[in-house]
Amino acid sequence: MKGLFKSKPRTPADIVRQTRDLLVYAQRAPDSRESKREEKMSELCKNIRELKSILYGNSESEPVSEACAQLTQEFFKENTLRLLITCLPKLNLEARKDATQVVANLQRQQVQSKLIACDYLVTNIDLMDILIQGYGNTDMALHYGAMLRECIRHQSVARYVLESQHMKKFFDYIQLPNFDIAADAAATFKELLTRHKSTVADFLSKNYDWFFAEYNSKLLESSNYITRRQAVKLLGDILLDRSNSAVMTRYVSSRDNLRILMNLLRESSKSIQIEAFHVFKLFAANQNKPADIVSILVANRSKLLRLFADFKIDKEDEQFEADKAQVVREIAAMEPKDS
Amino acid sequence: MATSSSHQDNPQKVQFPLDSAAYKDLQEIGSGDNVVVYKAVCVPMNSAIIAIKSVDLNQATADFEVKLRDTKTLSLSHPNILSDHCSFTTADRRLWVVMPFMAFGSLISSSAFPEGLPEPCLALVLEETLNAMSYLHGQEHVHGDIKPGNILVDSDGSVKLADFGVSASFYGADHSTGANDTSATPYWVAPNGGGCKADIWAFGITALELALGGPPVSDLPPFLESQILKVKNRFPFSDYKNIIKDFKNKKYSADFKDLVGSCLDRDPEKRPAAETLLKHSFFHNYSGKDFLVGTVLPHLESVEERFKKRNSGLGELLGKEKCGELRAENMGFSGWNFNEDDFVFNPVFATGGGKSLLSMFATRLTTQLQILVIIIRLLTEVVEVSTQDQVEIQRLKGELVNKKEDILQFQDNLERFVLDLAIPAASSSTSSFPAESSNRGNARLVELREIARKLDEQMENVKSIIGQLGQTGEVQILKTELESEYDICVNFQVELEVIMQRLYTDESD
Structure with a gap:
C-alpha cells in the first residue's frame, strides 16, 4: 500500500494529522498486540521529530515560514496540543524533548500575524493545570516546566496562572529537594512575576496580603x-x-x-x-x-x-x-x- | 553501569537519593574554583560508586543557576555524554551534583604519554567524542568547551564528553595551576565566530593536543611556536625540555593530518560537520576499545592517584586562585592559521589593539618575579624547621632577605621598563610582529634579555640556598616549583633570542 503513495511527499499538515492520529492511538490503554504498539509509538516519535525539524530547520535547511504556518494552523485546528501534553509521559525521553521544543516553538508562530497558540490556550486554559502540576512529577517536571514558561509568554495565560490556586504551590515547588526541578520552578515563578508588568502590578495589589505573607x-x-x-x-x-x-x-x-x-x-x-x-x-x-x-x-x-x-x-x-x-x-x- | 540514563526505552530514570547522608566514603579526587569533586559510594544504590561534584554556592554567581537550568532543560542523554544522576543543595550551602564515576578522569595531560596517544587510541577517543558532538549538534546545542579536560574515560574504556557551560571543569583536572585554563590557552578559541563550527575547531585542537601529548605549545606563548621550531636546531640548549615536538614527525598518518587540518580551517564554512567527520577515513581501520583498555589504560593513573600528585605544589601552598591568577597570561594575537603539511600553527596577529609583544614579555617576566618573591617568602617561613641551629637560621634568613631585595630591585627596573613601553613608539603593524620599531625595540629587547638572564642567576642562587635547607616536604615542593620556574625562565630566554634573530633577519632583508 505504502508504495503507491510514496511519490507524494507529506505536507506539514499531513504530518500534524498523522501525529494526531498516532497520539489518539497512544492515549488508549496499551494494546494487546505489543509489537504493533511499539511500531506505532516509534512512528509517533518520528513524526514529532519531523515537526521539530520543520519548525527549527536542520543542518541542511533553515525553517520555511510557509511550512511553519501550515503546521501551526493544522496543529491548533484540533486538539493536538492537548493530546501531546497528556501523552507526553508515554513517550520516550528523546520524543519528550522534541515535543517540548515543538510546543515551545508553536507559542511564537504567527499565522496571518496572529498568535493562534494563544487563542487555543485561552479556550483550553485547563492545560495550564496539567503543566503546573507537572512540578510534582520528577520525570515530567522539566518538560512540562519548559512548556509552561513558553505558554506564559501570553499575557492572558500568565494572568490565569497568577490568579489561579496554583500560585500558592510555587512556594513549595521552588523548595523541592531536587535542585533541577526547584530551579526550573523558580525560573517560572520569576517569569510570572516580572514579565507582564501591568498584570503583575494588578495581581500584587489585589493579592498583597497573602502573597507577601507567604513570600516572607x-x-x-x-x-x-x-x-x-x-x-x-x-x-x-x-x-x-x-x-x-x-x-x-x-x-x-x-x-x-x-x-x-x-x-x-x-x-x-x-x-x-x-x-x-x-x-x-x-x-x-x-x-x-x-x-x-x-x-x-x-x-x-x-x-x-x-x-x-x-x-x-x-x-x-x-x-x-x-x-x-x-x-x-x-x-x-x-x-x-x-x- | 546499571543507572545509565541513556536507555531510550526506559524513560524512568533511576532515582538517586537527594540527601547527602546517603553518600559515604567521600574521597577527594579533584578541585577547582568553588568546586570539589569526590569519589563516593551511594549506600541505598547497592553502594554504587559515583562521583559528586560539590559546588560552593556562596561563591557562585546568580548567573550560575540560570546557566545550570538552561542546561538541565535540555536533559541531554547519549551514551557518550556524561549526565547527572541528580543534584540537590546541602545544608552547608553547597550544590551536590551526583554523576557516574569515570575511573580515569579526563584526558588532560595524560602524563603517561608525553609523546601523545597512539593513533588507534586517538581514533577511539575522537570517534566517541564526535558521536557526542554529533548528537549535541543535532539537538541544536553547541558544547562550547570541547577540550581534553572534558573528555572522560572509564576503566572499561568507555568515553564520555562532559561539561556544558556551568559544569565546566568537572573532573577539575589540572585547574589548580591555571596552566591549562582556557583563559590561558587561546587556541581553543575558534577564529570567526562561534556555533557548532567553533566546536569543530576546538575538536581539531583537541585532536592535536591528544596526539602531541600536550597543548600545541605548553609553557611557551603559542604564537612563537612556529618560529621556535624553525630555529631550534641553532640553539643547543642542553636542558631545554622536550616541549617542542617535531610537528613534521612522520608518525602521524595522512588520514589523521587530513582530519585535523579540515577541522582547523579558518573559514568556518569549510569545516565539516561532526556527522561528516564520523565518516572520515581516519576512523575506518580502527577498533580501538580493546587497544585502549589493554594498552593505554594500564599506563594511566586513576583520578585518585593523579589528584594526590597534583595536590602538592605552589598552588597548594598559595591557594589556587592566587596562583592561577599569577600565571594567566595575556596574548595579543587574533587567531591561527593551521598549516596541515607542517602540522604547525602560524599565528595571525591583530593589527592594532592587543598588547605589544614586548610588553607581554615584560608582563610575563614580572609574573615570574612575583612567583620568585613568593617562593622566597615561603622559604623564609620554612627555614626554622630545617635546622635547630639558631645562628644558621639567622644566616639563611639573611641570605634570603638579600636575594629578595635584589629581586625587588629587578621588579623596579622592570616596572620602569614597562612604563617606557607604554609611551607609544611609532610602530607599524604590517609585519607579523606588531612590534616596536626595530631600533628602539632591539635596545629594549637587549635590556629585557639582560633582566631575564639575571633572573635566572638569582634563581640559581636561591636554589643553592635551598640546598642548605634540608629535605623537608615543604622545601621539596618549593624546590620543584623553583625548578619549573627556572625552566620557564630558560624557555623565555630562548624566545627572546628567537625574536631578536627574527628582527635581525628582517632588517637584513
Missing part, C-alpha cells in the same frame, strides 16, 4: 540558602520596577518587612547581603516613613552605619556606592519621630 515566611525566611538568595533578588526586581511602585510603597512601610530585610543584611553570604541592600535602601529612601520604621532605624543606627562602612562589593560599582552613600546619609540624619 516561606522564601525570605527559608532555611534553604539558595531559596533565600533567589527570593531576595527577585523581591528587589519586583519592588524596583516602576510599574509596581504602589506595591513597593506598601511593602517598605511595614515594620515586619524591615525586620526581615535587616536580618538578611546580617547574613554571612555576601550575595544575600548585597541583594538585601537593594531592598533595604527602599526603606531608607522612603520619604514618608511611618514612625515605627523610623524608630527601628534610629535604634539600630550605629549598627547599620558600622555595617555599611565595611560594606563593599568585589567589583567597582558607582551606582552601588552612590546608593550606599545616600542610605548612610539618610540614616545618619534621622531623628526619632514623635508618634
Whole structure:
C-alpha cells in the first residue's frame, strides 16, 4: 500500500494529522498486540521529530515560514496540543524533548500575524493545570516546566496562572529537594512575576496580603540558602520596577518587612547581603516613613552605619556606592519621630 | 553501569537519593574554583560508586543557576555524554551534583604519554567524542568547551564528553595551576565566530593536543611556536625540555593530518560537520576499545592517584586562585592559521589593539618575579624547621632577605621598563610582529634579555640556598616549583633570542 503513495511527499499538515492520529492511538490503554504498539509509538516519535525539524530547520535547511504556518494552523485546528501534553509521559525521553521544543516553538508562530497558540490556550486554559502540576512529577517536571514558561509568554495565560490556586504551590515547588526541578520552578515563578508588568502590578495589589505573607515566611525566611538568595533578588526586581511602585510603597512601610530585610543584611553570604541592600535602601529612601520604621532605624543606627562602612562589593560599582552613600546619609540624619 | 540514563526505552530514570547522608566514603579526587569533586559510594544504590561534584554556592554567581537550568532543560542523554544522576543543595550551602564515576578522569595531560596517544587510541577517543558532538549538534546545542579536560574515560574504556557551560571543569583536572585554563590557552578559541563550527575547531585542537601529548605549545606563548621550531636546531640548549615536538614527525598518518587540518580551517564554512567527520577515513581501520583498555589504560593513573600528585605544589601552598591568577597570561594575537603539511600553527596577529609583544614579555617576566618573591617568602617561613641551629637560621634568613631585595630591585627596573613601553613608539603593524620599531625595540629587547638572564642567576642562587635547607616536604615542593620556574625562565630566554634573530633577519632583508 505504502508504495503507491510514496511519490507524494507529506505536507506539514499531513504530518500534524498523522501525529494526531498516532497520539489518539497512544492515549488508549496499551494494546494487546505489543509489537504493533511499539511500531506505532516509534512512528509517533518520528513524526514529532519531523515537526521539530520543520519548525527549527536542520543542518541542511533553515525553517520555511510557509511550512511553519501550515503546521501551526493544522496543529491548533484540533486538539493536538492537548493530546501531546497528556501523552507526553508515554513517550520516550528523546520524543519528550522534541515535543517540548515543538510546543515551545508553536507559542511564537504567527499565522496571518496572529498568535493562534494563544487563542487555543485561552479556550483550553485547563492545560495550564496539567503543566503546573507537572512540578510534582520528577520525570515530567522539566518538560512540562519548559512548556509552561513558553505558554506564559501570553499575557492572558500568565494572568490565569497568577490568579489561579496554583500560585500558592510555587512556594513549595521552588523548595523541592531536587535542585533541577526547584530551579526550573523558580525560573517560572520569576517569569510570572516580572514579565507582564501591568498584570503583575494588578495581581500584587489585589493579592498583597497573602502573597507577601507567604513570600516572607516561606522564601525570605527559608532555611534553604539558595531559596533565600533567589527570593531576595527577585523581591528587589519586583519592588524596583516602576510599574509596581504602589506595591513597593506598601511593602517598605511595614515594620515586619524591615525586620526581615535587616536580618538578611546580617547574613554571612555576601550575595544575600548585597541583594538585601537593594531592598533595604527602599526603606531608607522612603520619604514618608511611618514612625515605627523610623524608630527601628534610629535604634539600630550605629549598627547599620558600622555595617555599611565595611560594606563593599568585589567589583567597582558607582551606582552601588552612590546608593550606599545616600542610605548612610539618610540614616545618619534621622531623628526619632514623635508618634 | 546499571543507572545509565541513556536507555531510550526506559524513560524512568533511576532515582538517586537527594540527601547527602546517603553518600559515604567521600574521597577527594579533584578541585577547582568553588568546586570539589569526590569519589563516593551511594549506600541505598547497592553502594554504587559515583562521583559528586560539590559546588560552593556562596561563591557562585546568580548567573550560575540560570546557566545550570538552561542546561538541565535540555536533559541531554547519549551514551557518550556524561549526565547527572541528580543534584540537590546541602545544608552547608553547597550544590551536590551526583554523576557516574569515570575511573580515569579526563584526558588532560595524560602524563603517561608525553609523546601523545597512539593513533588507534586517538581514533577511539575522537570517534566517541564526535558521536557526542554529533548528537549535541543535532539537538541544536553547541558544547562550547570541547577540550581534553572534558573528555572522560572509564576503566572499561568507555568515553564520555562532559561539561556544558556551568559544569565546566568537572573532573577539575589540572585547574589548580591555571596552566591549562582556557583563559590561558587561546587556541581553543575558534577564529570567526562561534556555533557548532567553533566546536569543530576546538575538536581539531583537541585532536592535536591528544596526539602531541600536550597543548600545541605548553609553557611557551603559542604564537612563537612556529618560529621556535624553525630555529631550534641553532640553539643547543642542553636542558631545554622536550616541549617542542617535531610537528613534521612522520608518525602521524595522512588520514589523521587530513582530519585535523579540515577541522582547523579558518573559514568556518569549510569545516565539516561532526556527522561528516564520523565518516572520515581516519576512523575506518580502527577498533580501538580493546587497544585502549589493554594498552593505554594500564599506563594511566586513576583520578585518585593523579589528584594526590597534583595536590602538592605552589598552588597548594598559595591557594589556587592566587596562583592561577599569577600565571594567566595575556596574548595579543587574533587567531591561527593551521598549516596541515607542517602540522604547525602560524599565528595571525591583530593589527592594532592587543598588547605589544614586548610588553607581554615584560608582563610575563614580572609574573615570574612575583612567583620568585613568593617562593622566597615561603622559604623564609620554612627555614626554622630545617635546622635547630639558631645562628644558621639567622644566616639563611639573611641570605634570603638579600636575594629578595635584589629581586625587588629587578621588579623596579622592570616596572620602569614597562612604563617606557607604554609611551607609544611609532610602530607599524604590517609585519607579523606588531612590534616596536626595530631600533628602539632591539635596545629594549637587549635590556629585557639582560633582566631575564639575571633572573635566572638569582634563581640559581636561591636554589643553592635551598640546598642548605634540608629535605623537608615543604622545601621539596618549593624546590620543584623553583625548578619549573627556572625552566620557564630558560624557555623565555630562548624566545627572546628567537625574536631578536627574527628582527635581525628582517632588517637584513
